[in-house]
Amino acid sequence: MNNSRNRRNPLKPDDRGATGRQGEEAAVELLLQGGCTILHRNWRCRFGELDIIARQGAELVFVEVRTRKSGGRFGTAAESVDARKQRQVRTIAEVYMQATGTHGMPVRFDVIAVMVDRGSGSVVELNHIEAAF
Structure with missing residues (x-):
């Protein structure tokens, strides 16, 4: 069975990883x-990944980074951090704190939404939402 819709086009490289790293x-x-100090x-861990773990003063900051290209059809980067993703980040943060002995520290969950210009590939907008959830 030839289901070409599920195959990647070899002539069009998938640059989502590069865009995410740029963000x-x-x-x-x-x-x-x-x-902040980046930790x-x-x-x-087995539950997933935390994008950035930082420290600001006495506070441990878990940062979810979402990067989108301008003109996208799937909503804003910040909107993509839905309730399911928030639960996942909290779960992974608990695992991190257990593994590193940082339980009991004050914590904050931030979102940084990054917009990259589709044409030039440059970052055109950064939106840091502190204590997003």
């Missing part, structure tokens, strides 16, 4: 400028 780089720069990037 994370911009988010890290923004956090550093805001006085981990892409911290993984």
Whole structure:
């Protein structure tokens, strides 16, 4: 059976990974400028991954980064952090705190939404939502 709709087009490279990495780089720069110390990037466990774990003062900050290209059809980057994703991030944060002995620290969950221009590939908008959930 030939189901070409489920196959990737070999002539069109999938650049979502590169776009996501670009968004994370911009988010890290923004956090550093805001006085955060980056503890981990892409911290993984069996439940998933935390994009950025930072510290700001005495507070542990878990940051979900969402990057979209301009003119997309699937809503804004910030809107994509739905209730299911929030639960997942909280669960992984609990695992992280158990694994690192940081339980009991004050925590904050932020979202950084990054918009990349579809034509030039440059970051055109950064929206840091502190204590997003």
